[in-house]
Each structure stands twice: as structure tokens, then as C-alpha cells.
Amino acid sequence: MTVRHFLADDDLTPAQQREVLDLAMTLRADRLARRPLEGRRDAPGAVAFITDKPTLRTQVSFAGAIADLGGYPIVVDGNLAQIGTRESIEDTARVLGRQVAAIVWRTYGQDRLETMAAHAGVPVVNALTDDYHPCQILADLVTVAQHRGGVAALPGTTLAYVGDAANNMAASYLLGGATAGMHVRVGGPEGFQPDADVLARAARIAETTGGSVTAVTDPRAAVAGADVVATDTWVSMGDDAAGRETVFQPYQVDAGLLAGAASDAVVLHCLPAYRGKEITDEVLEGPRSVVWDEAENRLHAQKALLAWLLQEGARG
Secondary structure: OOOEEEOOOOHOOOHHHHHHHHHHHHHOOOOOOOOOOOOOOOOOOOEEEEEEEEEEEEHHHHHHHHHHHHEEEEEEEEHHHHOOOOEEEHHHHHHHHHHOEEEEEEOOOHHHHHHHHHOOOEOOOEOOOOOOOOOHHHHHHHHHHHOOHHHHHOOOOOEEEEEEOOOOOHHHHHHHHOOOOOEEEEEEOOOOOOOOOHHHHHHHHHHHHHEEEEEOOOOHHOOOOOOOOEEEOOOOOOOOOOOOOHHHHOOOOOOHHHOOOHHHHHOEEOOOOOOOOOOOOOHHHHHHEEEEHHHHHHHHHHHHHHHHHHHHHHHH
């Protein structure tokens, strides 16, 4: 049987991403339309959710998604489990893989997740690493589809991300957005630009989908005419905050910057938001903000992803 994982955004082909997004829209309309974990007698009905980092939306949305799919979440506190310290990742993977249908891990290094996937024997999902946040981008794509004409309208849409263009959100916007056929622009200061390998991978994907990827230092150039404007905290977990506020101030999403986007542009923020820093209260609470839909759509996108991984694996 083929075991499919979701460790980075480009683990899904454009066609596969479209399947997941279409399913997410279906599940948004009917939360219980798919129940692949319900009543399984020959396989586990539980999904392990492991968190090594602080979490609110990720834990709640995955727990809700697993329950809606007919299963039950087993929440593992990474600080207690000490995976990779008290017990090797390889051994942990083998233990969990015999007791759960899938493993969802919010951790630090991407290599930790890859090691888990290599030894678990069940689907492993990236719930956030230092390198990528692919489940968030699936939710963001569902949100854009919700407000801009459906999944079929994603290709050709221009998405601008401004702020720390070297972080995991920027990397996932580039890869996930290119996979969806979008024109993705990321704007960040010198020294905070995307990883060259990520940018190259995204560009190769965009060549096949009709999208494009661009990295710039001018926030106004990034946002100009954009259909979607996204940002994130200037200080990701584990980053040194010293001096960042001054460097990133020109990238604040305020009314002035947003004025350069399309007149019907929507605003995304994966939360938590630091009002008055990367985004103003006026914009976050304004009519263009769709961040609360975005937060809810974590549930629907992740539910669709898990259902797809479990059912595609069963067909493999």
C-alpha cells in the first residue's frame, strides 16, 4: 500500500491540490460528508497530534477535523514525550505507526518530520516546521476560493505576501500558490528574502501551472494590484526579536499600503496577530479582512487533507 505524506506544499501535484481544495469546499458545506475513520475494525481510528510548539488554531482545528472524520485525536505533548531526546524519532515513529491512522506533528526542524515519515508506515502531516506551514496555505487557498469565485478562480489570482519573506509562511505561499496557478509576490527587506532553493522550486511549478513567483524588497511593488494581501508576525517562534520592528515597519499592512492593492482585495493573516505591528487594527477589523474565515478554514482544509491522504493511501 502506498503511504502518502504531506511534509511540504509541493508534496501535492497541482491536480492533487485541486482535489483536496475541492473536497475542503464540500466539507465546508457539509462537515460530515466524509467519515473515513468511522467504524474501522481492521485499522486504527485514532490520529496522533504531536506538538512541540505553542498552538491554538492548529490543535483545535485538527482535533475537530479528526472527530468530524469519525476518529479521535490523541494529543501528545512534545515537551513530555521528548521525541529525539528521550527516545529516537525512528523508534517513536514505529510505536505510533502501529496505533494510529496518521501522525500530525508541529515541530522545529523539517528533518525531524522527514525521519518520522520514513519510519511510521502511516501518513505524516506537517502541522508547522521552521521551513514550511503547508496546512495553513491550504486553508488560505480555501479562504480565497470562498471569497473570490471558487477553487476554479484561483489560477491567475495575484497574492502578495509582505513581511519576513524568509520565514515558513513565505516559503509555503510560494510553493502552494504556484501549485494553485497563482501569481505570488513576496516582499521583504534585504536579508529577509526567500531561500533560493524554495524560490527555484516554486518557479518550476509555476511554469507548469501558468502562475509566477517574484521576490522583491519594495512592499508597494509587492502589493500593487494584488487580489490578496497576506502578512504574518515579524518574529516567528525561535527568532531573535532585536531590531526587527524597525526593519519591518515599512511592510506593515495598513490602509496606505492596502490602497495599492485591487479595490476588492482581501486580507489574510494566519494569526496570532500583533496589532499595530505587522498589521493595523483598522485593517484587521476592516471590511477586507477575512482572517476569521481563514482561521475556521483550517478545520475544513485539514479535514480534507486527512481524508484524501487516508483514502488515496487505501487505493494505492
